Amino acid sequence: MLANAVRRWRRAGDATNLAVWFGATAYLFVIEPPLYFPGAFGIDGYVDTMFAHNLFTVEFLWGRLPLYIVAIYPMMATMAFEIVRMIGVFRRFGTFVGACTVGVVHGAFYEIFDHLGPQLRWWEWAPENPINLPFFAAVPMGSVVVFAALWPMSLALCAQFLVGRHADAGVRGTGLQVVWRTVVIGLAASVGTFVLPLPATVLGLAGDTVRGAVYALELAAIAVVALYAVGRCLASAPSESPYRNRLVQAYALLYLVVFAALWATALPDFLSATGGVTSSGDPVGNLPFTLLCFAIALGSVCASLVRTRHAGDVNRTVRDDPTRHGGEVLT
DSSP states (O other), X not given: OHHHHHHHHHHHOOOHHHHHHHXXXXXXXXXXXXXXXXXXXXXXXXXXXXXXXXXXXXXXXXXTEEHHHHHHHHHHHHXXXXXXXXXXXXXXXXXXXXXXXHHHHHHHHHHHHHTTTTTTTSEEEOTTOGGGOSEETTEEHHIIIIIIIIHHHHHHHHHIXXXXXXXXXXXXXXXXXXXXXXXXXXXXXXXXXXXXXXXXHHHGGGOHHHHHXXXXXXXXXXXXXXXXXXXXXXXXXXXXXXXXXXXXHHHXXXXXXXXXXXXXXXXXXXXXXXXXXXXXXXXXXXXXXXXHHHHHHHHHHHHHHHHTTTOOOHXXXXXXXXXXXXXXXXX
């Protein structure tokens, strides 16, 4: 997908995918290290160990950060952003509604993974850490809402505002402009991850149940916005120049097939679990919610296919003539 983003920028001057990719990577390195080493960042009095990854073949940060985590941030953010872009939500409803929709789509794909990981021992949450409370099956509500939906919403909001809307208007971006805007996107998205959950953070002082309820209401609110936006897009006539990225569509479908297979292999232990714990002592996720996430994720991919069924692949049909942008560049 990174090569795809570079190709898109070189051929069409559209740096949106690069901004999303590197913005997500910048966000990763702003957020993750303090969670692994709170003492080194002077926040151990406020943030204790929240989780720990299992051992993997390739790891960073002294065995704390597996390679697949480094890859999943930009991959899943790009996948969700591009699906929403192909549906036409940004074009029709603007930056904020588009960002809400990215958050919901990302959340659907991510929670399929998030509710399976603890059972397969990919990582383990710290159930005694108050920041993780309340739990939704084997997953903290903070992960379900903040890390699955609100941070990609924040990233999409910043990326579309600083880069995407200009690219959609046909404005080219130079390398230096893309670099500084991407850094700003990563930092601003980190701030957004603090700001967007503030209702749950503040009201949650009344107790874990209240915090969980507010988290759920926040997720429901952006889900309603996203459902309305996608529904209106599907009901409207296709745009004259639909945007299509076949690689993302194929990758999203492959992701769903792979995780359907992983869930199928984990299902026997899941069904025999007692009290939310398998016979091996591993916590299980919530199956109905996971099935809902499968439905939303698959539905979003199908919506992108419907909206772009008459479009050529953006990476094959885009013209290289820079005059199509009117000679404008980002400032």
